[in-house]
Amino acid sequence: MCKFVEKHYKMRLLTLDILVQFVKKYICFALLLFVSSLGWAQNTLEKQSFEALGNFLDNHKNTDTLYFDYLKAYENKAQKNDDLEKIFYAKSKYIVHGANFNERLRHAQELLKLSIKKQDVKYMGLAYNKLALVYYKERDMEQSLHYELLAEKQLSKTNDLYNLNKSRYGIATIYYFVGDYEKALSFFSQTANYYKNQNSYNDLRGYISSVKFEIKNHIALQQFDAATQLINFLDNEEKKLKTHHLELENGYLFLLNGQNLFAQKQYKASLEKVQKALPVIKNNEDFANEHLAYLYIGKNLWQLNEKEEAVEQFRKVDYLYDEKEYSDLNLLEAYDYLIAYYKTTNNLKMQLFYTEKLLTVSNHLQKQYKGLSNVLHTKYETTKLEASRDYLQKELKIQMYRKYVILGIATVVIVFLVSCLFYYKKKQKTLRQKYELFTQQRLFSELGTTHIVMPEIKQFEKENKQKELAVYNRGKTSKKSLSDKITEELLQKLNVFEDKQEYLNPKTTINSLAKDLNTNSKYLSEVINNCKGQNFTNYLNQLRINLVLTELDDNKKLRKLTISAIAEEFGFNNARSFSDAFFKVTGLKPSYYISQLEKDDKAAS
Incomplete structure (x- = not known):
């Protein structure tokens, strides 16, 4: 019996081993087949023309399951042909749609390396431009500006004015963002002059966008007359736009006009312009400028002495940071007003809350946007904010201590008053009982009744009789000198x-x-x-x-x-x-x- 069991067990082990070996071979074969099919599919795609591959990439989103297969096929085909223009096209797609920073950076660096190898000045400039874009996406303004300036330097050596001014526009945007308004204005003026002399519709839009940034910089530099002239000029220039673009651009122009009017202390007119701009900007789902509109609505209401309504607008700006962790140099101003408001109402708790919030947002901006440290330090000196926060914390503790002391005293007083009231009521009750006992005793005494119903009266009578008896006995026992x-x-x-x-x-x-x-x-x-x-x-x-x-x-x-x-x-x-x-x-x-x-x-x- 034992030998049979042992033989049966060995047979089962052998069968299982054969099955495992078969599965391994099958899986290896399946994987090999899958890889081969991928290679075959890739080779099949590469047989298509650049036009066909590019047409697919330009007309499909990067979420399409085949998008990156087509992009890889396009890149492989371009590299085999050693076609720098088409390699640039593929690398540009990777940089825009790359999964992470390292992947985007690798493609930009490979493009730059290839451009240098070929000594192609134009593509060297374009490669620097793509590196600037990679760092801009990471909000590293210092590195982005560094590569954008290198791009402008290389492109200025070529006849490619379009990409040269595209690079200058990027430089100007970074300068504006970090608060260097004079340099930003200089570069935006150059891009505006370029687009002005072009004939295409897209150049018209580029021109209008550059002029609007000129207006922003003029306002920041307090050059209000120059800003007003450009606003009036754009009001006519935008009439050349198509209807759906005209409404949108007019909305943003209203916002700029509102900012300029506020700077000139024309608060009612400014409020009207910004309120007119807000619905257009909200429909465009531009949350940054939407909250800039809230900021200026609040600033105008504040100056018109409608401070409670203004505070509601400033809170909306704060909610933006809570919801999206977004803020910028302009929006930080909302916290100044919130702190000032709660200072006037002597609300130390809310002063401290928004002071700490301003510190938090400022620190967040410094970490997230490299290159803003100097600007933020100038506008909001961290040590002063921290000193203010520490002072408010100390004052709040003192205020809380006083409240607890007052609360303690109030509790003692209330307990004392309640005790007094209780004692008074108890005393009044006792006095009333004494009064009723006394009046009843007098009544019974006058009536000469011997039937005492109330036990209290009975006790009273008993005590009186005892006193009378003591007097009588004292009289009997005392020594008399009278007959x-x-x-x-x-x-x-x-x-x-x-x-x-x-x-x-x-x-x-x-x-x-x-x-x-x-x-x-x-x-x-x-x-x-x-x-x-x-x-x-x-x-x-x-x-x-x-x-x-x-x-x-x-x-x-x-x-x-x-x-x-x-x-x-x-x-x-x-x-x-x-x-x-x-x-x-x-x-x-x-x-x-x-x-x-x-x-x-x-x-x-």
Whole structure:
């Protein structure tokens, strides 16, 4: 059994090995066939004429699957024929449609090497021009300008005025972009003079484009009269354009006119021109000039004192950087206005935000566009911007600290006020309960009822009975110096004193009352202490307060008097002694007691 299994296993391994070897041979054969077919296809394409191959390349996009097959066939055919013109055509296509920088650079360098080898000055100039284009695509303005100047130098030795001025146009564009407006104007003037003397329609468009750049440079150099003359000249010259080109070029001329009018402080006229240009530029999907239009709309609104609306336009310029990471020397100005706006509104947070944004965009431009460093340093000195940013950060921290301190103080005050309010309400509730207990006790006392319903009143009565019992016991146990007869006589006299309300006399003293009752102060004091359960002063005050309470219940006019007036009315020397006595009897201040009587009357009516 084991030998059978082993034999069967070996057979399976052998079969698998044969299958693997077959697949390998098949794949190799398939690859060889595929490569051969490519070579055959390439050879087939190369058999076509330059005209046929070029016609395909000129009429198809580089995304077409066969585009680069045709381009490779064209290049191979041109190199076999050693045809520099056609090699230049193929290399130009590679430079424009190359997948990456290194590929585009390789083709440009190969073209230059071949041109030098052949000592062809014209194609040397064109090769330098293509190298300038390669670096321009990478936004390396220094290298691009270097090769464009070499191209202009070589082409000026030839009769090829078209490519010479094409190179000069490129040089002028770079100078304008990096802010060297005088040099840019010089080269644009040369290209304008060349195109002016040509007869084709494309030369007319080249002429108009060169003049427009002349206008831009005149505005940048504050040569407004020269800019105005050229704007008026172009207004007539553009009428030679075809209809679909005329509308577009007029839109861009409106934008230039708006920029020139703004520089001359004609803000309303400038705003009108730029707003007229904006729809045309947007339809052309030119986002750079679209946002330049937003910038000038904002600048005009700012000068017309419509700053909130202006800020919205400047924010659009900022959004462009957020969306496309694009900006330029002109658009940076939007951040100056945004910083200035938030400075006037004392918004440190937004000042800091746009200062940091300006630094970010400036640094981005320096890295992305080599050759702008000096211009940006002149226009926006980085150290000053950083110092401003640091200052704003410090001020913002201080401001935040102050806010937290104020917030902390406010929290403490609010907690304190809430606590006070809680304490006040609790106190008012307690006072109201005291008031209700006291008034109920008086009512039950007057009715002589023994059925106390409220537990609070019951407790109050219990405490009073305990006090009376203590007084009675004290009277019984204390040492008496008076007979019962004398005591009874004095009590009767005191009842008369009370009934006649003689206690209202503020001059009443224990000596004066003893004299009036034909006794001495010692006897009188003993009777009051033992029988009334209190000393003379408290006894007198109790009588007065009891009368005040009775009068306040019925006499609403009395409630309108001041505390001092009531005190005087009922025998007290001053408001303080009255209030103290009233509180001792009732547990309440007289003013609060009166206010609750008024409240009860209103509730009852």
